[in-house]
Amino acid sequence: MSGSMTTQIKNQKSKIENHSIVVETQDLTKIYGDGDGVRALDGVNLIIRAGEFVAVMGPSGSGKSTLLNLLGALDRPTRGICAVAGQDLAKVRDLDRFRSKAVGFVFQLHNLIPTLTSVENVEVPLQEENLSDKVRRERALSLLKLVGLEARVHFLPSQLSGGQRQRVAIARALANQPAIILADEPTGNLDSKSTDEIMDLLRQLNRERATTFIVVTHNPAVARAADRIVTVRDGKITRDEKIENVYLEDLREFKQSALGHAILDGAVPAELNGIGLDQVAGQVKEVLEKV
Numbered sequence: 418m419s420g421s422m423t424t425q426i427k428n429q430k431s432k433i434e435n436h437s438i439v440v441e442t443q444d445l446t447k448i449y450g451d452g453d454g455v456r457a458l459d460g461v462n463l464i465i466r467a468g469e470f471v472a473v474m475g476p477s478g479s480g481k482s483t484l485l486n487l488l489g490a491l492d493r494p495t496r497g498i499c500a501v502a503g504q505d506l507a508k509v510r511d512l513d514r515f516r517s518k519a520v521g522f523v524f525q526l527h528n529l530i531p532t533l534t535s536v537e538n539v540e541v542p543l544q545e546e547n548l549s550d551k552v553r554r555e556r557a558l559s560l561l562k563l564v565g566l567e568a569r570v571h572f573l574p575s576q577l578s579g580g581q582r583q584r585v586a587i588a589r590a591l592a593n594q595p596a597i598i599l600a601d602e603p604t605g606n607l608d609s610k611s612t613d614e615i616m617d618l619l620r621q622l623n624r625e626r627a628t629t630f631i632v633v634t635h636n637p638a639v640a641r642a643a644d645r646i647v648t649v650r651d652g653k654i655t656r657d658e659k660i661e662n663v664y665l666e667d668l669r670e671f672k673q674s675a676l677g678h679a680i681l682d683g684a685v686p687a688e689l690n691g692i693g694l695d696q697v698a699g700q701v702k703e704v705l706e707k708v
Contacts, residue, residue, distance in 0.1 A: 439596050439629055440465035440488060444497035447483050447652075457483040459652035460497070465597075468627040470620070472634055472643035480652040481633045482601065488631065489599045490516045502596035517542060521590030525602035527582040529574040535561055535585045536570040542592040560588035564618060580611030587618065591628070600632040604639055616642040637670050665708060672705045681705055 445461040448454040458480045465471055475481050486492040487499050490512045499506045502519045509515045529538045539557035546553070561570050564584040574582050583603060590598050600619070604612040620642055622628045632643060640646050641660060648656035671677045679685060685698045694701075 437467045438464055439467045439502055440631070441500045442487075442498060445484075445487065445494055445499055446496045447480075447487060447492070448495045456652050458487070458494070461649075461652070461654055463647065463654065463657075465629065465631065467596075467629055468623070469645060470623045470630045470632075470643045471645045471647060472632050472640035473647050473649060474634060474637075474640050475649035479649045481649050483652075484649065485599050485601055485631070485633050488597070489520050489522060517545060518593055519596045521593070521595040521598040523583070523586050523590050523598060523600040523603045525605040527574070527586040529582055529585055529589075531574050534571045534573055535566060535577070535588075538574070538585055539589045539592055542589060546593070556592065557588070560591055561585070563591075563622075564588045578611070579607050580614055583607065583611075583615055584618065587615075587622075591622075597629045597631060600630060602634055603632060604634070604636065612636075612639065641667075668705065668708045672708060677705060 442461050442463045445458055447458040448456050473481050487494055490506050536557045539560055540553050543553045564587055566584050604615050634640055645659045680698050680702050685695050
C-alpha cells in the first residue's frame, strides 16, 4: 500500500474517531429519597462527541452536579441509561476501575495530596498501571511540562499558587488518557487572571489534543470558552446550543437577565431613564427579540 494511501486511511480513521460518541444518556433520572423524593434529574437525554468542549450551566439545585456525578460513575441513576466511552455504567461491575481508566476529574478544590510534590501527585492515578517507576515518572514530568509547570515539579501544593495547583490537578486528570475530563467549577476559587489562564489551558488541550471536556460552571465568562453550552434547570435540559459567536452569546445572557426581561416586557426601570435607556429601549428590544 502506498504511503499516501496509508496516510489517507489514517486521516479518515482519525475523523471518524473524533466524531465518535463518548457520552450518551437516555431518560437519565435520579431521585433521592423514598416515594416521590427529590427528582434531581428528570429524563435527561444528552449526546457528547469526542473532542467537544461542553459547559454545563444552571442555578444551584438545578441538577448540574448530579449529572456530573452520574457521568463520572460516582453515583448510579434511578432509571435510564448513562453510557460513557461505550460502556453502560449500569452494567459495569467495578466502577472504581472504570472511573480510574475512563474519567479524569478536576474539582473546584484541587484535592492534591499535601505531602506529595507536583510530580508525585500526577503519578497517583498511574500507580495501578503496569508501568515501571521510570516510565511513570517520565509521563508525569511530560504532563507537568504540558501544563507549564516544568519548573515546579518538586514543589509541594503549599508552595504553589492557586492557579498552579489547578494546573497540577489538570495534569493529574490527563495521566491515564481518559475518554472525558469532568471539571466541576474548576476556576471557582481563582482570581480573574488565574481563571483566564486556566481556561486558556483547557482550550489549548481541547484543540491540540482533542481532549473532551465537560465543565460545570456558574460563570458565563467561563462557559463562553466552550464550544457548546448545556443549560440545566429543575433536572431537565432547557437549552443546548453551540456557541458560534461570543458576542451573540453575551446578548443571549443579557436577554435572560432581569433588565433584559424588563426591556422585553416594555417596562424599563424608571431609575434608568436618567441615562437615556428609555429612549433606546425599543431598539434594544428589537435586537433581543432576534437572539
